Amino acid sequence: MLTRLLRAAAIAASLFVAPAVAMADYPEKPIRYLLHVSPGGATDVMARKLAIAMEKTLGVPLVVENKPGGRGATQLADLASAKPDGYTIGAVTSTHIGAFNQTLKQYNVDSFDWIARLVNEPYLIVVNKDSKIKSFKDLVDAANAKPGSVVMAGFVRGSGGHFAWEIMAQSAGLDSKKVRWVPFDSVGDAVTAALGGHAEAAIAYVDLVKTYVDAGSLRVIGIMSEERARQFPDVPTLKEQGFDADTSWQQMRGIIGPKGIPEPIKAKLAAAVEQALKTPELVAYMDESSLIASFQPPAEFTATAARENALTKEWMERLGLTR
Numbered sequence: 001m002l003t004r005l006l007r008a009a010a011i012a013a014s015l016f017v018a019p020a021v022a023m024a025d026y027p028e029k030p031i032r033y034l035l036h037v038s039p040g041g042a043t044d045v046m047a048r049k050l051a052i053a054m055e056k057t058l059g060v061p062l063v064v065e066n067k068p069g070g071r072g073a074t075q076l077a078d079l080a081s082a083k084p085d086g087y088t089i090g091a092v093t094s095t096h097i098g099a100f101n102q103t104l105k106q107y108n109v110d111s112f113d114w115i116a117r118l119v120n121e122p123y124l125i126v127v128n129k130d131s132k133i134k135s136f137k138d139l140v141d142a143a144n145a146k147p148g149s150v151v152m153a154g155f156v157r158g159s160g161g162h163f164a165w166e167i168m169a170q171s172a173g174l175d176s177k178k179v180r181w182v183p184f185d186s187v188g189d190a191v192t193a194a195l196g197g198h199a200e201a202a203i204a205y206v207d208l209v210k211t212y213v214d215a216g217s218l219r220v221i222g223i224m225s226e227e228r229a230r231q232f233p234d235v236p237t238l239k240e241q242g243f244d245a246d247t248s249w250q251q252m253r254g255i256i257g258p259k260g261i262p263e264p265i266k267a268k269l270a271a272a273v274e275q276a277l278k279t280p281e282l283v284a285y286m287d288e289s290s291l292i293a294s295f296q297p298p299a300e301f302t303a304t305a306a307r308e309n310a311l312t313k314e315w316m317e318r319l320g321l322t323r
Contacts, residue, residue, distance in 0.1 A: 026086055026265050030061045034090040036075040038068045041188045042121075042207050042289070046253060047091050049285055050118065053276035058268075068185075071099045071156055076107055084260035086269060089115060092256045094160030097305065097312050102158045102321055109302075109309045113261045116273040117254040117296035117304060119286060122225035122247070123164035124235075125152075126209050126218040127201045128194050136222035136241050139179075139201060140172045147178035153190035153199035156183045160251050161190075161203040163315045164224060168238060171245035194218060205251065206231055207289035224249070229290045250292070252308065254301060263298075270297045 033051055037043045044066065051062035067075040075090055082088035092114075100108050127133045133142060133150075143150050154161040162181065169176035179201075184190040187204050194202040195217055206229050212218040213232065220235045224245050228237055238245045255273060257266070274295050276282060286293055296304060315321075 024264075026268060027058055027060045029087065030063050031058070031086070032082075032088045033062045033064045034075050034079055034088065035064060035066050036068060036072040036091060036093075036096070037066065037186060039066050041186055042205055043091055043093060043253065045207070046118070046285075046289075046291070049282055050273070050276055053279045053282055054272045056279075057272040057275050071103055072096050073099075073104055076104065076112075079256070079258060080107065080111060082258045084113070084258040084262075086257065086261055086265035089255050089257045089269065092252075092254045094250075094252045094308060094312075095155060095158075097309050098158040098160065098163070098316070100309070101313055101316050109305045111259060112256040113259055113266060113298070114301040114305050115255045115257055115261070115266050115298055116270040117252060117294055117301045118273065118277065119253050119291040120250040120294045121205050121253070121289075121291050122223055122229070122250050123161060123168075123203055124206065124209070124223040124229070125168070125201055125221050126191070126194055126204055126213070127221055128197055128199075129217050129219060130197070131200050131219070133200065133221060134219075136168070136172070136238055136243060139221060140174050143174060143178040147175075148180050150178075150201060151180045151182055151199040152201045152203065153182050153184055153193040154203040155187050155190060156185070157181070158312075158316060158319075158321050159183075160249075161187060163312070164249055164251075165203050166315065166319065167249055168222075168224060168243070168245050171238065171243040191218075205289070207291070210289075230287070231290060249311075252294075252304075254296075266298045 035047055048064050051064055055061050079090040133139050166176050182199055187208055190202045191204050191208050193199040209218055210231050213220055220232050222238045223229055224238050224247055226247050277293050277295055
């Protein structure tokens with residue numbers, strides 16, 4: 001009888017010890033890093049650089065997998081169905097939160113584990129080199145003088161860039177409907193539209209437009225940030241131009257995972273992210289791209305996501321995008 005009791009106790013104890021040992025050994029195999037975008041864009045480039053840096057800390061490869069489609073639907077379906085063991089993670093941006101409140105209502109901020117925030121990125125407006133618009137005021141004046149004459153290219157409706165445009169328009173007292181917002185499947189596509197003359201202006205980020213601005217193909221007419229971008233020192237911020245746009249609204253990039261990842265594993269992933277963001281290679285890339293390092297561990301990132309979700313819902317309702 002005593003022998004059976006001791007054996008049962010040993011088995012029970014092993015059930016508690018085994019998971020702890022597994023977490024202590026994590027990671028033991030490559031980690032899948034799922035992206036919602038096609039190769040080549042800003043999110044893709046950042047993810048690949050981060051993966052290389054994190055591999056040095058974790059000791060296993062982070063395999064980047066591009067899963068574009070459905071404004072994140074393809075990526076999130078894979079991520080949500082993955083085992084929450086830390087071997088499948090995904091990129092997340094402000095646009096995901098917009099999709100949770102619009103096209104992907106089967107998910108919400110509580111559907112995933114928020115592992116780490118990486119960076120924030122200010123929004124800017126570029127115009128075609130042949131445009132007569134030289135400043136944000138010129139854009140506002142053109143829109144008021146002839147509603148519909150200015151075409152603004154950007155990511156899908158309800159995206160972070162779309163809300164950024166609404167915030168910019170609000171700061172100018174401009175009815176945003178006077179500018180024709182044309183949604184594209186990626187910010188890169190929106191920039192291409194401006195380059196090709198299919199849209200006079202586009203909402204984008206520094207790293208996506210710098211090459212074209214340097215080549216003289218595009219012109220930046222305003223940046224929604226507290227300070228000028230180092231890459232464009234001659235371009236005044238919107239505030240410098242007299243428009244008090246809310247600069248706290250920026251594109252967020254981070255990492256999420258399936259719901260239920262053990263806390264020690266999330267902590268280990270977050271620590272690897274924090275260390276990676278301090279490597280010379282990533283520091284140089286962020287500086288070159290005007291990215292603002294804004295690391296947050298799981299608990300803080302979860303709270304940030306909840307706050308951004310509340311603001312997103314507010315804008316969705318204001319723009320009638322929740323129907």
